Amino acid sequence: MSFIEQARDGDVVTLTMNRPQTRNALGHADAEEFVRVLETVALDRSVKALILTGAGSAFSAGGDIKAMALTIELRQAAAATRLDYREGIQRIPAALHALEIPTIAAVNGPAMGVGCDLACMCDLRLAAPSARFAQSFIKVGLISGDGGLWFLQRVVGPQRAAEMAFTGDPIDAAKALAWGLVAEVVEAEKLLPAAQRLAQRIAANPAATLRMSKRLMREAPFTSLDTFLQLSAGLQALAQDSPEHAAAVRAFLERGKL
16 A cells, blocks of 8 residues: 555645554655655646645654664664665655645644654645644654754744754644744644645746746755845746746736726
């Protein structure tokens, strides 16, 4: 049975982590399928937005504890474990971050450990009232090995991220909203429709411009203003040369004549 279920509505793709019996626990073994699906979506230029959610009562309960126990029993060399991360679960943040279309996490329940990280890897997050978020790695003597702290600090700021990382304590949906971790809290039965409406609002815009806008947002924190202005000028020239831009200007002028 596949871990990732894929559905499409027009220009929007929804990916559902579908292992409710484990509360959508995620590990190295799931990386291959996850990345393959993301790469397929990335290559489809007709897709304009992606929604990620979980089946059942949880978004993702985090790592597979049974797999952790097995790793301890096997006493695997640290060098081999490092490669497991590089060739396993770390491929997921790399693939999600490289995705040029906007991504929305519809957090339907607890997002713990890697589940919290996965939500933070998306551009936008909506949450059900039952959602909880935790950097729970420290509770089992680990760190966020999937790179989650890189994303978390950019979402909630260094002090909030430090509190979550150093305590491992969960925060509820209301606090996640107050901290800016989620954009909106939506009743459970309305969560996925709300995410779909947001995705459709995004998808109403030109595909190429969406991708360029996301690229600019990705580059902004890491470039000087001069470099960023050069990049913006180049991408704006491409946007201005597009048929979508010309059509939008004509439509605006026509509306002004009415």
